[in-house]
Amino acid sequence: MSDRLVDILLTSFTKILIPGIKVTIPLTVLSFAVSLVLGLLLALVLVAKIPVLKTIAFIYIWIFRGTPLIVQLFIIFFGLPGLGIMIEAFPAAVLAFGLNLAAYNAEVFRSAIDAIPTGQMEAAYMVGLSYPQAMTRIVLPQAFKIAFPSLFNNLISLLKDTSLASSITVVELFTSAQQIAARTYEPFALYCEAALIYLVFSTVLTWLQSWLESKLVWKSRDDKNMTAKGRTKSMVGL
């Protein structure tokens, strides 16, 4: 490797990393927040089988899952101004990624809620809980645990998909790599460097996932109730 290339890679590293931290990560976090809230609402509408709203949710998911993300991004950023709606690049990206992923997360939430045995809801009713109380206190916490790995999977996909924002002028991680590659004529090295930084980010997310999953277990703190393998022992009799 020539000295020049090493020099380019070293000086460009922070120039790619900083937009990654300052733009890619906030873009990912905000979009994911939008997709969680909207996805959960869509799932609740589907599960509660609310007439009209249910149809709207169904159509929403059909459209956003059935069309390419980059097309949705272009419609929001380049298309909407034609209708008099101007949205800046960053919020446009948050909107596009959030709306798109909401459709996927809605399906994750819906199937997780469906996976909770109806007996949980019935038991909640019989101790005097209303539907919203039973949903928020009993069903959703359990459903969230089931949904968690899939949601995190979607989060990691989203992190990488935010590179599409480079096509609507958002200066994020990949945009910075593109600019430097164009200036230095070293596309192979620069894009590999960008890939490496994405890989570091998603590796951190993967660690975060395993750590959070280990926290999502309903277990008493009684060590005497453990087997040698650290699993909970089911108790027989008293």
Next chain:
Amino acid sequence: MLTVSDLHKSFGDSEILRGIDIEIEKGEVIAVIGPSGSGKTTMLRCISFLEKADSGRMEFKCCDDEAKVETYDMHHASPAEIRRIRRHMGFVFQSFNLFQNRTALGNVMEGLVTGLKMNKSEAEEISRKMLAKVGLAERADYYPGELSGGQQQRVAIARALALDPDIMLFDEPTSALDPELTREVLDTIRELASEGTTMLVVTHEMNFAREVAGRVLFMEDGVIVEQGAPAQIFDAPEQERTREFLRRAK
């Protein structure tokens, strides 16, 4: 105290309940027996409004005061009415249905804190008392997955009792348990009976029904074929269908 009359329920083309009439007096322990598919569980689920009956009337009388009689149309009852009638009932499921995201204590407290809006310390005190009553005081902080089936069912009984219901409904409470664990659950129910708790118990445990129930209902094909004192039903049944069922049950 609780009267159900002319209860009908169909699933699709099959008529599961074909006009059920039951009258339950305060302090009575009633066992419901009958072959699988006879409608025992469906009846219990209609009484607790977990299934919507096609038709039927329910009357609840808390005391002698006629003004306080509550009547319900079992098909048209509103969600508010359903919540009101359920206040009188405790329900114990075949598959326990403990809240998986709550400890034993949390399971018992849930109805008190969220349903009845009781403050937490008071709810906890009642809940610990109820767990002690079913012999599980030291299991208060365990999650359902860490308890045996028999223990889970006893927590479920404590959860229902904590709300101080007028009547306890049991839907085959021991069917999911092996004989050893069945015994501990039946002992708990037996103790409640001795304290005068009003109970309607759907069961396959004939010996238990004979020993604990004050009255036995025999159901088949969606109707109550025969009812009476255990000695009468088990030793001198009047109906041929009852005799046939008991012969097979032995």
